[in-house]
Amino acid sequence: MSVDAISSGAVMQAYEERFLFLLLLLRQPRARLIYVTSQTILPSIIDYYLDLLPGVIPSHARQRLFLLSPMDGSVRPLSDKLLARPRLIERIRSLIMDPDRAHLVPFNTTNREKELALRLGIPMYGADPKFFPMGTKSGCRKIFTEENVPHPLGHEDIGSEEELLNAITQMRARKPSIEQVMVKLNEGVSGEGNAIVDLNALPVPGSSKEVAMLQERLRSMQFELEGVTYDSYMSKLQERKAVVEERIVGEEFRSPSVQLRITPLGRVELLSTHDQLLGGPSGQSYLGCVFPADTGYAALITREAAKVGRRLAKGSNGKWEPYAIEINLRKGGTTHPFLTLQFLTDGTYDPDTAIFTAPNGRQKFFVASDHVESPQYRTLTPDDLFDIVVRHNLHFGQTRQTGVLFHMMSALGELGRMGLTAVGNSHEEAKATYDRATAVLNEETGGEAQ
Numbered sequence: 503m504s505v506d507a508i509s510s511g512a513v514m515q516a517y518e519e520r521f522l523f524l525l526l527l528l529r530q531p532r533a534r535l536i537y538v539t540s541q542t543i544l545p546s547i548i549d550y551y552l553d554l555l556p557g558v559i560p561s562h563a564r565q566r567l568f569l570l571s572p573m574d575g576s577v578r579p580l581s582d583k584l585l586a587r588p589r590l591i592e593r594i595r596s597l598i599m600d601p602d603r604a605h606l607v608p609f610n611t612t613n614r615e616k617e618l619a620l621r622l623g624i625p626m627y628g629a630d631p632k633f634f635p636m637g638t639k640s641g642c643r644k645i646f647t648e649e650n651v652p653h654p655l656g657h658e659d660i661g662s663e664e665e666l667l668n669a670i671t672q673m674r675a676r677k678p679s680i681e682q683v684m685v686k687l688n689e690g691v692s693g694e695g696n697a698i699v700d701l702n703a704l705p706v707p708g709s710s711k712e713v714a715m716l717q718e719r720l721r722s723m724q725f726e727l728e729g730v731t732y733d734s735y736m737s738k739l740q741e742r743k744a745v746v747e748e749r750i751v752g753e754e755f756r757s758p759s760v761q762l763r764i765t766p767l768g769r770v771e772l773l774s775t776h777d778q779l780l781g782g783p784s785g786q787s788y789l790g791c792v793f794p795a796d797t798g799y800a801a802l803i804t805r806e807a808a809k810v811g812r813r814l815a816k817g818s819n820g821k822w823e824p825y826a827i828e829i830n831l832r833k834g835g836t837t838h839p840f841l842t843l844q845f846l847t848d849g850t851y852d853p854d855t856a857i858f859t860a861p862n863g864r865q866k867f868f869v870a871s872d873h874v875e876s877p878q879y880r881t882l883t884p885d886d887l888f889d890i891v892v893r894h895n896l897h898f899g900q901t902r903q904t905g906v907l908f909h910m911m912s913a914l915g916e917l918g919r920m921g922l923t924a925v926g927n928s929h930e931e932a933k934a935t936y937d938r939a940t941a942v943l944n945e946e947t948g949g950e951a952q
Contacts, residue, residue, distance in 0.1 A: 514575075528566055538570045604624045611630070616630075639690070645829065649812075761834070843923075890946050924936035
């Protein structure tokens with residue numbers, strides 16, 4: 503993850519704990535799990551996840567779980583912290599019983615994680631860093647063009663203000679009706695590298711005043727990340743490069759995503775679809791998701807995503823129109839709630855129908871967010887959360903396979919923030935469960951979730 507998106511040690515720890523759903527793999531009686539975080543995890547949080555394990559004695563699972571930490575609360579990437587501590591790496595190596603049957607599961611896959619995997623002597627489960635350019639905003643647009651995947655009008659590999667001005671003038675010449683364009687840093691995450699430029703009421707394309715007025719609009723563009731200045735943004739644009747593309751307008755918008763996996767043998771697997779929940783100043787920041795995506799277009803976006811998957815494996819008329827926006831060669835915000843549901847229910851997702859079905863035949867849906875937050879939530883501890891959901895009968899239960907699951911709980915004390923996934927047997931039930939959970943939290947604390 504880009505360090506730009508991490509503002510404090512608490513946020514870093516919360517993101518690291520977001521993948522604690524992997525503890526559910528301990529339902530396999532021979533599995534061993536080594537989980538490393540920058541700082542230690544509260545024992546009650548570990549107990550919470552182990553108690554979710556179906557058909558497993560928690561104490562037996564606990565014996566196969568190893569929690570390690572460099573005790574470093576800085577915002578540096580965890581991989582850097584480990585690489586700087588050879589003794590800790592050796593400790594991790596000593597816990598790997600069979601390197602041929604072990605692998606490293608990082609959130610992101612950069613050369614740092616690759617080096618860590620090499621030092622541990624195990625493979626890394628993720629995209630090889632050599633493919634990093636394909637996952638940048640510029641790389642995405644090139645692949646979309648090559649594979650004939652619909653995507654917004656725009657330009658890539660923008661590395662200066664002059665190139666940005668030239669690109670926008672070319673776009674206006676090609677399509678004078680463009681009202682806004684989006685500038686995106688190549689390595690931005692969760693929409694935080696985005697900025698909007700308003701093109702309304704500019705002189706006609708090609709006029710003598712166009713460039714001067716467009717330059718003024720650039721200096722007043724709206725940044726998605728709070729506190730960003732024009733000079734700092736342009737400095738990062740020169741360093742990382744960026745894309746500029748038309749901001750699609752219309753009567754109704756959705757921001758769905760498709761998740762795929764490419765196996766080491768080159769097989770493309772379609773895993774899931776989601777409708778993303780977005781917020782922020784311009785509605786570009788990722789907050790959470792709804793699963794599965796609307797069946798009105800899930801199959802459509804899956805077909806387009808399959809084109810991209812196959813490429814990566816090789817190296818208003820009343821209808822929904824898909825526009826490909828980006829490729830993420832990492833775990834995303836939809837990964838942890840989907841795999842949590844899959845691990846807990848043993849269900850499967852059908853990409854043709856966009857339906858997830860549990861073994862008992864029931865369809866499953868969820869609403870998930872990483873940003874359930876309120877200043878009043880700072881008064882809560884994870885133990886308080888567990889008490890609240892149990893008293894209000896909101897806790898996820900294996901019998902009915904519905905209810906609420908928490909994650910990122912370590913951010914409560916400092917930020918008043920947590921993650922929440924509400925599972926139901928319909929979209930409506932999942933949404934109602936989510937709304938009830940936030941209402942209960944607000945009632946218990948006197949706060950209001952943002």
